[in-house]
Amino acid sequence: MVFTTEIKTTQDSLELIGGKGRSLARMACAGFAVPSGFLVTADAYRSYVSINELQTQILELAKAELRDGYPVFDSSSAAIKDLILSTAMGPAIAEEIRLAYADLNQDDLSVAVRSSANAEDLPGFSFAGQQETFLNVRGADAVIEAVRNCWASLWTAQALSYRHQNGIPQDSVVMAVVVQVMVPSEVSGILFTSNPATGERGELIINASFGLGEAVVGGQVTPDTFVVNRNDLTDIEITLGPKDHQIVYDGDQGVKLQEVRDKDREVSSLTDTQLQELCETALKVESLYEDVPQDIEWAFCDGQLHLLQSRPITNLPAQPIELEWVPSPPARFVSRRQIVENMPDPICPLFEELYLTRGLESPRPESLMVGGGPMFVTVNGFAYQRFDWPQIIAEAERREREKEDPREIAEGDIEVAEFKAFEDQIKQSKQASAKVAIPDLQPFKESLNELDRAAFNEWYLDNESESLDALITMPESNNPTYIAFNHTTQNDRQVKSWYEDSQPRLKAVANKWRAVDVASASDETLLEGVVDMGIEEGHYWSGGSSHTFGVAKSTDDQLQCFLREVLPKHNFISGQFLTGIESKTMQSNLDLFEIANLVRADKDLTYTVLVVPSQFLMQALRDHHKGSKVVSALEKYLKTYGHQGYSMDFLEPTQMEDPSALFASLKGMVRDKDYHPENQSKKTAAIRQQKMKEIGELLNGLEYWQFRFRLWLAYKYNFIREEVAFMFGYTWSILRPMAFELGRRLVEIGTFKQADDVFFMTSDQLEQAISERSHNRSMPELGELAAELREYREACKQHHPPGTLPALASEIDAVSFKETQIKNDEDSNVMRGFPVSSGSVTAKASVVLGPAEFDKMTPGSILVSPLTTPAWTQLFANAVGLVTDVGSILAHGSIVAREYGIPAVLGVGNGTIRIKHGQTITIDGDAGTVMILEESDS
Structure with missing residues (x-):
C-alpha cells in the first residue's frame, strides 16, 4: 500500500x-x-x-x-x-x-x-x-x-x-x-471565473490582498476587488479595500495576523501586469476543467504566479439576462393577481399551454378582452391576468389624451361614454342589489343572540322608514366592491354550484386517471391524461370556482371597505373580526399537531425527528423500530393533503412526492413543547372580542347595524375560500407520475436528457416525439430546446416581476382596486402593503423563498416569503408575523395569519429582496407597514 x-x-x-x-x-x-x-x-x-x-x-x-x-x-x-x-x-x-x-x-x-x-x-x-x-x-x-x-x-x-x-x-x-x-506570497487571493453573486459568465472576479491568502479566504480582511471582462481582459472595475491586516510567517512555525502599513493600504495590491497574467491563467485553468466555472486560489511571490487550488463554483446562479417588462399584444394592461398569485416563479411551457391558456379559457366561448386573446398571459415566463376590459381601456385612453392636452378631452368619445356607463352600472347594480338583499335582514336577525336581537328590533322600530332596509344592507359608497356577491341569494347559488358541479367534476377527472396503470399505459394514453388533467384544473378555476372564491373575497372586501370608509382613523381591518372559522387549512394543522404528539410521547422518536434532516426523515422513520404508528399517521395525512403543492405549476413537486418541507414544520411542533393549537384559538378570540368592544363604543345607530350586517355576511361565506383553494392542484399527484413516465421513455430513446424535460414542451411537440418513438426514432433537438428553456426560466427567476404592467396602469382606480402588490420606494426602510391581520410585532425575519428553504424558518421569527399556499400552512406554527410580496385581503396568508392571531402585511412587492434573513423588522398589521430596523446578522 x-x-x-x-x-x-x-x-x-x-x-x-x-x-x-x-x-x-x-x-x-x-x-x-x-x-x-x-x-x-x-x-x-x-x-x-x-x-x-x-x-x-x-x-x-x-x-x-x-x-x-x-x-x-x-x-x-x-x-x-x-x-x-x-x-x-x-x-x-x-x-x-x-x-x-x-x-x-x-x-x-x-x-x-x-x-x-x-x-x-x-x-x-x-x-x-x-x-x-x-x-x-x-x-x-x-x-x-x-x-x-x-x-x-x-x-x-x-x-x-x-x-x-x-x-x-x-x-x-x-x-x-x-x-x-510554502509560497511566502507578497500578494494573494481568490479568482472566480464567473461572478458567483450574479451568475454573470462574462466577468472574472478577483479578491486580492497582501500577505498569505488565508486572510482573504477566511474573511479576515476586506481585500481589493477587481471585476474584469473576460472577453478582452481590459474592461476593469477596481474597488480598493482597506487591506488593514495581512497574514505572515510567525517565526519558524505557524503564521500570525499583523497590520499592513498605512501607505500600502491605499494602493492596489496587484499591478496591471500581474492582473493580466492572473486572468489569462485563470481562463486556461477553466478550459482544463471543461469550461466549468472555477474558484481559484493563487499567490504571487517574487513576481511568479502560483496556483494553490481550483474547484468548481458551487451554487452558481443562472447567467443573468436583461428583460423588458412589456406585455405582448394584444395584451395592454396586466397584473399579478387572482389565480396567478399562486404561481410565484416563471411557469413551464406545458403548464402555460394546458392550464393558463387552454384550461382557464375553456369555459368562455369568446374572449372578454379588448383586442381578443386569452385573459391570462405570461411576461418573461411570469403569469399575469389581463385588465383589458372596455372601461379600463377607455379610461387609459382618456388619461393619455388629457396628458397631451387637457383642453381636448373628447367628452363625446365612445370610450368615455363606455366609462361613464360603467359608473352608472355600479350605481344601478347597487340599487338593484339593495332590493334583493332586503330579505337577508331576516336570517341576519336570526343569527343575533337574544340581547342583540332585542336591541336591533328596538332601534329598527324607532327608525323605521321605506329606505331603512336598503340602507342597512347596502351602505352609501362609490366603491365598486359592493356591486358583486352582496346578498345571500346569489351567493348561496354560487356556493351550491361549486359543491354540485365544480368540485365533483374535478374529482371525476382525478378518479378517471388514477385508475390508469402508469407503467403499462401507452405513450398516447399518458399524454392524453396529462393534457386532460392540465386543462380540467384550469376549467375548475375559471368554470365556477373563481366566482365561488369571489363570494368570500367580495364579502370580506365589503367589510374592509366599510371599516375604512366609516372609521378611517382607527385602523380597523376585516381580519380582526373574521377569526375562529373552521377550515381545511386549520384542520391540516391540527392533524399535523396530532402526529407531533405521537412523536413527543417517545424520546427515541423525538430524537430521530429532530436530528434526521427533513429530506431523509420518512425513510428513517420507516427504518425505526418504533416508527410504524408515526409512519401510518403521516401516510394518512399525505393521502388527505399530499396533493397540495408549493406552486400551482405542475413542474413543482407536491407534498406527496416531497414531504421534506412538511417535516420541517413537524420538527418545529415537536421542538416547541409549549405549542398547542388551542393557544391560537384563545389568542384570536381575545383579539376578536377586544375589537368588537372597541367598535361597539365607536359606532351606533345605522352605522353599527350596517357593520353587523356586513360582518355577518362576510363570516357566513369566509369558509368557502379555503374549500375552493384546497382543491388547487388536486390532480397533480396523478399527472406528474404520468408525465415523468412519458419523459423517462423519451430519455430512453434519446429525445430528452432528463425526464422532466417533458414540462418544457408543448403538447404538439410531445405528440411528435411520441410518433417518432413509435418508429424507434429520437428527436434530440427537443432535449436541447428543453435545456435552453430550463436555463431561460432559471435566469428569469432572478428577476422580480412588477405587480402591474405598465406601472402607470396603477393610476386607474379599476386597476389599483384589484392589485395585489404595492410599489415601494427601494431606498426607504419603511414598506407599505395590505394590512390583513391585526397587531404589531418586532422580531427577526426568516426569509423563505420556497419549500427548499423551509428549514430556515426559526421559531419566534417573522415569515417573509413571496406568497403562501396551503402547503406553507405548517410554517405559521413557528411564526410571530407574516410579510409577503404578493397578496391582499383574502390571500391564503391572510386567512391563516388571522387564525394564528399573528400580524400580517401582504403585497409589499419587494419584501423578499429588501429584507435579509436575520434582519430585525417591525410589522404593523393594522397600518399595513413593515419597517427594517437593523442589518442581518446571518
Missing part, C-alpha cells in the same frame, strides 16, 4: 488523493505553476484507522446531540479529535512521510499542510473552510503532527454537520493530505 505520492501524479482517484489533491495533480500535470510537494494518500488514513481499530469508535461518537431542539456535533467532534490525536500514527506511515519530506531537498523546509477529503471541492459539495490547513510547518515531526490534525479535521463539527445535512454517510469519508512547499 502506497502512503505518499508526488503532487504531479496521474493516479488522480478521488478515493486516493481527495478533491483538493486531485485538482492540484491535474493542474500540475497540465504544466501550471503548482508549488512542489507530495500527497499523503487516503490509504494512509485508512491504514491508520484500521490498524488502531478506530472506525467503530469514530462512528459511535459521530452522532448529534440535541441543543434547544437542534442537532449539534460539538461534543462529537471534540471526542473524535481527542481519539485521533491520542493515537499514534504508526511507524510505516510516519517513515514514508519523513522520506517524502526529505525528498523536497531542503532541511526544515517550510511547507503548507492541507486537508483533501474525498467529499470536498466537488461541484455539489465544496466543504469550503470546514477542514484544516496548517501553514509554515517546518520539520518532519511537525509535518507528521499536522497530518494527524488534518485527519482529525475530517471530523470537525462543521464537517460532521455538513455531511449530516447533505446525506453523506459518515462512514464513507476518508482524508488525504496535501503537503506543499
